Amino acid sequence: MQRVIDHGFYRGLLGLLALGLSASVSAQGFDPSPAQPLDHIVAVVEEDVIMASELRQRMQLIAQQIQTRGGLLPDEAILIRQVAERLALERLQLQEARRIGIRIDDLTLNNAVEAIARDNQLSLPEFREQLLAQGLNFAQFREQVRDELTIAQLRRRQVENRIQVTEQEIDDLIASESGAIDSGMQYRLQHILVALPEGASPQDIQSARAKAEALRQEAQAGADFTELALRASSSQHALEGGDLGWRGAAQIPTLFARHVVLMRVGDISEVVRSPSGFHLIRLAERRGGERANITQIRARHILIQPSEILSDTEARERLLVLRQRILDGDDFATLAQAHSQDRGSALRGGDLGFISPGELVPEFEQTIAQLSPGVLSEVFKSAFGWHLAEVLEYRQHDGSRELMRNQAREIIRERKREDELELWLRRLRDESFIEYRLDGISHANAP
Known part of the structure; x- marks a missing residue:
């Protein structure tokens, strides 16, 4: 199970309401006058169809959105192709949702519609009256919200499960932003160095690493880190039991910084290699900063x-x-x-x-x-x-460390989410049958 972001599903609907759109409002270049051709099929999407009236209405809404933002309308043929493709993708997602058993019950739908009304600072009856005044059918609006909810739930189930965030990615993000994350935090560290001689041979390196690993195992088994440092460390701080004193995040040597920010009090780091030898760090105490x-x-x-x-x-x-x-x-x-x-x-x-x-x-x-x-x-x-x-x-x-890791995990997931969604939609599109019949709308070629 994974954490998901809720209540963003109706942003597009709120945007339409904020524009004061209605089915009877015409956008430049798309006049829904009685002279329009009779309704007919403009696309076959698996077992479903898209009608010309649906395509024209969506074109009107999108065109007015573009104009309200101050943008320029694309060529009519391009707009027709893009809107038709969007409608087809919506149908495919709704079909996939039905196939795997996703259904939005009336209670969930009612709660969503009430939330939209509250965001418009209206009671539900006032919201319904406003929709009617704009020429929007309330029942159709509810079904549009149901479709939005269905697609949102489908994407959570299908796309969220595809997003993998590794512990290494979390570590890397936290380490790269440790100065900002741990602002105001101070650490008291203990250090052991197993030194390497100048021009160390492969055998010297192997022996030093083995000694450092053995010291780490002793420390993890409960041996006193201070005594280990006094006995075995080659560091200048060995006589102080390896105590480096209190240091802020910016004062911690870069070699250790990424390890320290992720450690709990009492944790022993992995063995870290540098030109001078092999290092162990113990987080003795931590103070300051935000606690959770x-x-x-x-x-x-x-x-x-x-x-x-x-x-x-x-x-x-x-x-x-x-x-x-x-x-x-x-x-x-x-x-x-x-x-x-x-x-x-x-x-x-x-x-x-x-x-x-x-x-x-x-x-x-x-x-x-x-x-x-x-x-x-x-x-x-x-x-x-x-x-x-x-x-x-x-x-x-x-939960300070967990909170930091959860925040980092969500940042990474958000960065990956859009790419995963695009890949999933493209795969869904490529594996489905779609036939466009746009001649009655434009002389442009079908997408």
């Missing part, structure tokens, strides 16, 4: 996802059966291993480990936050499907 004491929740869950062969209702009912079995005495972990479709956690009996705020989708976090340890949740839904969850324990935790 958070409540972490350790929970487990069972996920059932609707699909082409399993309807949304059937997925929910399957979980209801599992919930009753657990209440009757069956083991949660055993059922999670056998039935949960979150395969990563299923292998651990559904255990998600300790969860920090913001790590998972809001619907999941809000539900488990209301549970006491050992209490089984009701069956509930998120963008990933239907869940059954149980809280195992709570703990208070210094």
